[in-house]
Amino acid sequence: MNFIQGGARAGLLLSRAAGISGDMTGIWNSISAVLLVLLMVGVGYLFGLFGWMKAEHKPLVIRFLIYMAVPCMCVKNVFEYFTRQMLAQAGVLLLVPILFNLVTFAAALGIGRLARIPRKRFGGFAVMCAFSNSLFVGFPITHELFGDAGIPYLMFYYIVNTAAFWTLGSLIIYRCGDAGKAFSLKASLKQLVSPPLVALLGAIALLLAGVTLPHLVLTFTSYMSATVTPLALLYIGFLIYETGLRNLKPDRGIWIASAVRFIGAPALMLLMCRIFGITGLARSVFFIEAAMPVMIQSVVVSGLAGADEKYNALGMSFTTLLCLVAIPVLMLILG
Helix, strand or coil, X not given: CCHHHHHHHHHHHHHHHCCCCCHHHHHHHHHHHHHHHHHHHHHHHHXXXXXXXXXXXXXXXXXXXXXXXXXXXXXXXXXXXXXXXXHHCXXXXXXXXXXXXXXXXXXXXXXHHHCCCCHHHHHHHHHHHHCECCCCCHHHHHHHHHCHHHHXXXXXXXXXXXXXXXXXXXXXXXXHCCCCCCCCHHHHHHHHCCHHHHHHHHHHHHHHCCCCCCHHHHHHXXXXXXXXXXXXXXXXXXXXXXHCHHHCCCCHHHXXXXXXXXXXXXXXXXXXXXXXXXXXXXXXXXXXXXXXXXXXXXXXXXXXXXXXXXXXXXXXXXXXXXXXXXXXXXXXXXX
16 A cells, blocks of 8 residues: 555545545545645655755656656556456547647647737747646546556556647747757657657557566566655655745746646546546546646756746646645546
């Protein structure tokens, strides 16, 4: 049992002792999970505050997550929670995220023009509105709210969200930057073919081929995947420390992007799920994923493109903190 699952179960016991049941129990459990996520983010912030984690440590954490922990998590989850039958029926589970990302991206471009977002910030604004942090924040939140059963649906969303960012998102950021670098499809495709995505697609191919991994390999991937949640949230906490709480002063554009992320995007996802007949756990996971904060990768690409990197860092930090407030409300809407 991990820390947040333990907190959720403790919340369930406390709610029962207090005579709380039904929907209120679900709300209390979501609040408990969010508070424990906040505590882990706080650890990363304190590590930065005390000087125990510094900027030069970030590459180690991110490389361990991207090249080892997250790929292991993908392999483990595919072999534990996917079935051939589920993959055979994956068409609509991929179609809805594809349409969702296309619509939100188009809407973000229109909103950005109406709001007269400055050119140097326009690409970052569009990405903040359109694409969510489905990995570093989305995975911990989804896993703790819905358990292991929600992971397959998260993976479907992750595939589409990642592909959309490294094509459409990267393109618009480079077009609005001033670093003198043109958008490179080759470079974006190289980023798209990331270790987590390769591991996920490779594991799916092995599962479809009927290959069974040795127990030793599955045990190793299980140990490695257990580090994703605490390390990812610690990393987020340190990024918030680097941004500085005093600097979290969102302008009109950040507020608009936040409204899209936590109101417009989840509302659109609910509508699409209804149109395409997606119900139950898949609907809940897609709904929560649609309301995740700004992608960390948008900050990196903005820096490379000569766009307003600090603007995206502010949006990432602010929406991450706002997400922790929004999640219980969104769970209440789900019922």
